[in-house]
Amino acid sequence: MTLETGADLRAIRERKPLVHQITNYVVMNETANATLALGALPVMAHAPQEVEEMAAAAGALVLNIGTLSEPWIHGMLRAGHAANGAGVPIVLDPVGAGATAYRTATARRLLEELEIAVVRGNAAEVATLAGEEAEIRGVESMSAAGPELARSAAKTFGCVAAVTGPVDHVSDGQSDYAVANGHELLASVTGTGCMSTAMTGCFLAVQPNALQAAAEALVAFGIAAEDAAAGAAGPGTFHAALYDALAALDPETLDERAKVE
Amino acid sequence: MTLETGADLRAIRERKPLVHQITNYVVMNETANATLALGALPVMAHAPQEVEEMAAAAGALVLNIGTLSEPWIHGMLRAGHAANGAGVPIVLDPVGAGATAYRTATARRLLEELEIAVVRGNAAEVATLAGEEAEIRGVESMSAAGPELARSAAKTFGCVAAVTGPVDHVSDGQSDYAVANGHELLASVTGTGCMSTAMTGCFLAVQPNALQAAAEALVAFGIAAEDAAAGAAGPGTFHAALYDALAALDPETLDERAKVE
Amino acid sequence: MTLETGADLRAIRERKPLVHQITNYVVMNETANATLALGALPVMAHAPQEVEEMAAAAGALVLNIGTLSEPWIHGMLRAGHAANGAGVPIVLDPVGAGATAYRTATARRLLEELEIAVVRGNAAEVATLAGEEAEIRGVESMSAAGPELARSAAKTFGCVAAVTGPVDHVSDGQSDYAVANGHELLASVTGTGCMSTAMTGCFLAVQPNALQAAAEALVAFGIAAEDAAAGAAGPGTFHAALYDALAALDPETLDERAKVE
Numbered sequence: 170m171t172l173e174t175g176a177d178l179r180a181i182r183e184r185k186p187l188v189h190q191i192t193n194y195v196v197m198n199e200t201a202n203a204t205l206a207l208g209a210l211p212v213m214a215h216a217p218q219e220v221e222e223m224a225a226a227a228g229a230l231v232l233n234i235g236t237l238s239e240p241w242i243h244g245m246l247r248a249g250h251a252a253n254g255a256g257v258p259i260v261l262d263p264v265g266a267g268a269t270a271y272r273t274a275t276a277r278r279l280l281e282e283l284e285i286a287v288v289r290g291n292a293a294e295v296a297t298l299a300g301e302e303a304e305i306r307g308v309e310s311m312s313a314a315g316p317e318l319a320r321s322a323a324k325t326f327g328c329v330a331a332v333t334g335p336v337d338h339v340s341d342g343q344s345d346y347a348v349a350n351g352h353e354l355l356a357s358v359t360g361t362g363c364m365s366t367a368m369t370g371c372f373l374a375v376q377p378n379a380l381q382a383a384a385e386a387l388v389a390f391g392i393a394a395e396d397a398a399a400g401a402a403g404p405g406t407f408h409a410a411l412y413d414a415l416a417a418l419d420p421e422t423l424d425e426r427a428k429v430e
Numbered sequence: 431m432t433l434e435t436g437a438d439l440r441a442i443r444e445r446k447p448l449v450h451q452i453t454n455y456v457v458m459n460e461t462a463n464a465t466l467a468l469g470a471l472p473v474m475a476h477a478p479q480e481v482e483e484m485a486a487a488a489g490a491l492v493l494n495i496g497t498l499s500e501p502w503i504h505g506m507l508r509a510g511h512a513a514n515g516a517g518v519p520i521v522l523d524p525v526g527a528g529a530t531a532y533r534t535a536t537a538r539r540l541l542e543e544l545e546i547a548v549v550r551g552n553a554a555e556v557a558t559l560a561g562e563e564a565e566i567r568g569v570e571s572m573s574a575a576g577p578e579l580a581r582s583a584a585k586t587f588g589c590v591a592a593v594t595g596p597v598d599h600v601s602d603g604q605s606d607y608a609v610a611n612g613h614e615l616l617a618s619v620t621g622t623g624c625m626s627t628a629m630t631g632c633f634l635a636v637q638p639n640a641l642q643a644a645a646e647a648l649v650a651f652g653i654a655a656e657d658a659a660a661g662a663a664g665p666g667t668f669h670a671a672l673y674d675a676l677a678a679l680d681p682e683t684l685d686e687r688a689k690v691e
Numbered sequence: 692m693t694l695e696t697g698a699d700l701r702a703i704r705e706r707k708p709l710v711h712q713i714t715n716y717v718v719m720n721e722t723a724n725a726t727l728a729l730g731a732l733p734v735m736a737h738a739p740q741e742v743e744e745m746a747a748a749a750g751a752l753v754l755n756i757g758t759l760s761e762p763w764i765h766g767m768l769r770a771g772h773a774a775n776g777a778g779v780p781i782v783l784d785p786v787g788a789g790a791t792a793y794r795t796a797t798a799r800r801l802l803e804e805l806e807i808a809v810v811r812g813n814a815a816e817v818a819t820l821a822g823e824e825a826e827i828r829g830v831e832s833m834s835a836a837g838p839e840l841a842r843s844a845a846k847t848f849g850c851v852a853a854v855t856g857p858v859d860h861v862s863d864g865q866s867d868y869a870v871a872n873g874h875e876l877l878a879s880v881t882g883t884g885c886m887s888t889a890m891t892g893c894f895l896a897v898q899p900n901a902l903q904a905a906a907e908a909l910v911a912f913g914i915a916a917e918d919a920a921a922g923a924a925g926p927g928t929f930h931a932a933l934y935d936a937l938a939a940l941d942p943e944t945l946d947e948r949a950k951v952e
Contacts, residue, residue: 674925
């Protein structure tokens with residue numbers, strides 16, 4: 170299967186899918202702006218009174234547990250069930266799974282109660298959720314073990330796992346992609362992981378194959394980061410340039426520039 | 431009636447009015463920074479325990495339902511009643527009215543229970559709230575019908591309606607302004623509508639005529655957007671430049687540069 | 692006692708301490724990015740279910756009441772008790788103390804129930820909390836009375852008081868520092884006070900002497916502001932440049948550049 174990042178970016182810009190995001194307070198503005206800059210339409214809504222209506226009308230649903238609390242988990246579950254009922258794909262970002270028992274348990278609960286299309290996290294988060302074996306080996310070894318971790322997590326979760334790091338590994342349990350696009354300045358700005366999850370939601374809204382959508386999102390976001398880094402003097406100017414670069418992504422050149430295996 | 435955007439901007443910078451904002455999570459930082467850059471003082475407070483004290487001490491109150499939930503609606507109502515009691519003008523931003531029943535009902539409730547000075551929204555939001563007739567014609571026709579929509583909404587709401595878009599239309603039901611300042615990059619950054627609502631709050635704090643205050647806010651914000659776009663390479667650098675441009679607005683030239691009919 | 696800002700910045704970058712922040716909605720992204728840019732690791736978590744675990748694992752805890760509500764106060768108290776139990780230093784930012792009775796009472800409650808290492812606020816906030824005498828003299832006289840205010844507040848609170856303004860005054864009730872680093876553009880961006888509190892958390896995580904940590908944080912942040920202002924065209928570009936400048940701070944030159952008495 171060949172990635173078609175350029176064609177799918179074109180589809181995003183033409184169809185402008187609504188991407189419903191229930192995400193954390195820290196990055197709401199950032200993921201909304203990244204979504205807009207890519208070409209989709211972000212909407213943030215978390216109240217139980219409206220999430221079902223919003224999720225069912227969306228092209229994709231993004232769930233992110235970065236600053237979770239009980240009312241928000243309640244909203245995520247209601248939105249998720251509505252999305253599942255309406256055939257709207259869900260991407261889950263298990264921010265901080267492993268850091269506290271509450272986060273780990275909440276991420277597991279969302280994975281169990283909802284049909285998730287893609288889990289997008291870093292190696293530590295995904296390893297925690299993928300269970301004992303991964304934990305025993307320790308998080309330090311995870312980046313080396315990226316392809317295996319993604320594959321094993323995908324099998325455990327029964328969905329696509331996208332494990333991001335210096336090289337991103339995306340797997341559905343059978344097929345895999347390794348995406349080497351990106352830039353180290355991404356690690357110096359908070360919420361860039363959350364943004365890559367939002368990008369995954371945008372691609373899921375136009376690309377029914379979740380493995381392909383997840384890999385394409387990381388290609389597009391990684392290339393934008395490369396472009397943004399070119400003129401940046403540090404994390405602040407990189408951050409501003411990242412939105413410029415997302416908006417300027419050229420669908421014609423994305424597939425050539427993709428560093429994918 | 432002639433707009434006096436320059437004189438009122440000068441008054442904002444001299445008096446530095448406190449603008450109390452109960453707004454959405456996505457744009458809080460952005461509207462606070464836009465308020466500061468213009469020359470006023472933003473304060474965000476939503477807890478029922480303190481909103482009455484804060485609203486009564488403010489020069490204007492901004493209510494924005496972009497990420498609403500029950501506790502926040504409760505805070506908005508309490509703040510709104512306190513503002514009404516103290517003669518503090520209120521501007522309402524009905525973000526997403528029409529997108530979910532909850533948002534439509536909440537915006538209507540705020541309009542009914544409180545005395546609102548200005549409603550600032552896009553054509554779809556205002557048309558939804560202005561009722562059946564507008565809805566029947568459909569949102570697509572709204573931008574063409576901008577002047578009529580603003581006038582009819584103003585009559586329905588019994589307050590000033592500011593309908594923003596490529597050209598902004600502001601009406602009190604009898605007199606109208608069309609403001610053509612602005613730049614298309616505004617649509618590529620989330621929260622620029624919310625910022626224009628915050629700017630409306632700033633002008634309401636110094637200009638007792640709500641029609642004039644609403645139009646002046648859109649002139650000033652539109653001119654800042656034009657200036658910011660001049661050196662911007664995309665939405666990210668435009669966003670940063672927008673605060674520079676608001677801070678650099680020259681009261682001497684605003685009235686000449688206003689594109690108002 | 693001589694400040695060792697350079698050595699402590701080096702320690703922050705080497706150890707990358709986790710700085711747990713329970714802060715306001717307006718500045719969460721900003722304080723997280725400032726923390727990352729300096730070289731530490733921010734984490735935001737406010738739910739009672741997880742704050743104890745997070746605070747106990749952190750190098751410092753930052754409490755900021757800028758958009759407070761009952762559930763958040765509950766989270767702050769639980770986190771604070773866990774931090775105290777684990778020997779994790781706490782810095783408190785009493786945003787808006789004096790503006791409403793709720794904020795004043797909440798700040799006092801946190802000061803009474805928790806063992807706070809540093810209170811970082813502006814003159815009006817600290818004077819309100821430091822009690823009657825300060826209040827009687829009025830806030831206008833506070834900046835002149837900065838050294839006295841910091842010393843008297845430190846005695847009243849039984850902790851270090853860091854009173855920021857054009858010149859910052861830091862005292863433990865016996866020894867004092869006056870820090871003259873900084874730039875007036877800081878006042879044109881919302882949340883720069885909150886950022887300086889977050890920076891104080893970063894230095895507290897590596898420097899056990901709270902007086903020294905508080906003064907060093909203000910030296911480092913002030914120098915970054917000076918660097919950021921150099922190329923800024925206004926508050927928006929200054930804001931972006933501030934993160935670049937924090938990331939580029941050179942430990943070798945900080946102590947020479949410090950304007951400390």
